[in-house]
Amino acid sequence: MGIYLSSFILYSFYLLAAIYPKLPLATISLTSEQLGACCQARLVAQNNLDIPSSEIIELEFLPSDGWRNPQLLRTIDAHSGPVDVLTFTADSQFLISGGSHNDAHLKVWWLDSGKEIDSIRAHQTSVTAIALSPDEEILASVGNDTGVNLWDWKQGKYTRTFLDHSSNILSLAITPDSNTLVTGALDGIRLWDLKKQRPLYILNRFDHQTYALAIHPGGSILASGHKFGTIKLWNLKTGTLLGAIPAHTGAANQAPGRSTRSVSVLAYTPDGSILVSGSYDRTIKVWNQITGRLAYPPLRGHTGRVEAIAINPNGEILASASRDGVRLWNLQTGEL
Numbered sequence: 001m002g003i004y005l006s007s008f009i010l011y012s013f014y015l016l017a018a019i020y021p022k023l024p025l026a027t028i029s030l031t032s033e034q035l036g037a038c039c040q041a042r043l044v045a046q047n048n049l050d051i052p053s054s055e056i057i058e059l060e061f062l063p064s065d066g067w068r069n070p071q072l073l074r075t076i077d078a079h080s081g082p083v084d085v086l087t088f089t090a091d092s093q094f095l096i097s098g099g100s101h102n103d104a105h106l107k108v109w110w111l112d113s114g115k116e117i118d119s120i121r122a123h124q125t126s127v128t129a130i131a132l133s134p135d136e137e138i139l140a141s142v143g144n145d146t147g148v149n150l151w152d153w154k155q156g157k158y159t160r161t162f163l164d165h166s167s168n169i170l171s172l173a174i175t176p177d178s179n180t181l182v183t184g185a186l187d188g189i190r191l192w193d194l195k196k197q198r199p200l201y202i203l204n205r206f207d208h209q210t211y212a213l214a215i216h217p218g219g220s221i222l223a224s225g226h227k228f229g230t231i232k233l234w235n236l237k238t239g240t241l242l243g244a245i246p247a248h249t250g251a252a253n254q255a256p257g258r259s260t261r262s263v264s265v266l267a268y269t270p271d272g273s274i275l276v277s278g279s280y281d282r283t284i285k286v287w288n289q290i291t292g293r294l295a296y297p298p299l300r301g302h303t304g305r306v307e308a309i310a311i312n313p314n315g316e317i318l319a320s321a322s323r324d325g326v327r328l329w330n331l332q333t334g335e336l
Contacts (some may be wrong), residue, residue: 043219070328074114079103085130096139098127104143106151111117118156122149131172139196140181143168148183150153150197160197164190173213173222175236182236184210184224191236203239208232214266214275223275225263231287245287248279264306269315274331276318278306284320286331296334301327 081101088095094117095109104123107116123143130141132153139151148162148169162183171184180200181192189203189210203222212225221242222234229248234241248261265278274295275287284299284306303320310319311331318329329336 017202030038076109076114078107078109078116079105080293085127087130087132089132090134090136096130096132098122098130098141100126100128102126106139106141108156108303119156120151120156122151123147128168129172131174131177133174133194134176135178137178138174138181140172140174142172142183144168146185148172148181148192162192162199164199170211171213171225171230173215175215176217180236182213182215182222183187184213186210187221189213189224189234201239211262211264212266212277214268216268218273223266223268225266225277227262229263229279229281231263231266231275239275243292245292247277247285247287248281248283265309267309267311269311269331270313271315274315276309276311278309278320280305282306282322284318284329285311286318288336299329299334299336301336 020253058144069125076095076097078097079099080103081099083097085098086095093111095111097107097109099105099107102125104121104126105138106120106122106127108118109115110117122141125144127141127143127164130139132139136153137144138159139153141149141151146165146167146169147164148165150159150161151157152159154185165183165185165187167186169183169185170271173182173184174180174194175182179193179195181194183190183192184202186209188208191200191203193200208224209227210224211227214222214223215236220234220236224232224234225247226232229246231245231247232241233243233245247261262280263277264280267276268274269276274286275289276289277287282300282302282305284302286295286299288295299320300318302324304323306320306322308321311317312319316331318331320327320329327336
């Protein structure tokens, strides 16, 4: 009940602020107890108002420690085999999942009830990556083949397939303006026009086996993660290489044709100041985009390769997943 009450209070607060944009901050006051356990806020005093500082809430809310004790909300029996990919819609009402091991279905779940809304046989054997455009017009999916399938998200209908890659596609990314799709594969990186649904250009070819992609929130820079542990930064407007980071190192006695240092996942914080990389070498690294250096020593603890990462919209909490489960990290300090 405390969480719902807190949400109602916060919603009412923002509603009043929208109606009365010039209303002094301190005239809309909440006590820290009223906020409940869902969040914390910084208490400030205004010298020109006769209101106790303990009852004044600043607009800037600080992260709660609730993430340290996560609670299971619901379990969804979604697929007959491992679930390889997940993504939320922007309004957080729906979850999209992709199956593997001969369950190559895309399924849509209503989060309020956990009920299945739709199911589509998307690929031949599995779904290995999905990306929903920010405007929620197009859903792109790839599997263990060389095709990129495009779906009309609102209608739930197939629109077309891009077949220009010649090897497995391992990653997808869509620009913030929803205009461009980027695909990363063992044969390089390609860009596609989502509005006209046609190829744009090839960023690089076979000497750039690409395992992971992330687009800077500004929309003009692409980060790509490669087989032998390198992260490359590209200017998407010109197609030029901006630089490379020797991000991850691997074992010297690895088997031929394999790499234990491949960059498996990449993600930017919402403000674009931090780039996070995860690797087959079981480590996670946090890169300061201003200095180009590590923010702190690598995050360690996973017993297998890092399969997925996600950053909280506040930019302060990182979730990482491997075969040993999910770990939550404080991005500001690197603490588990």
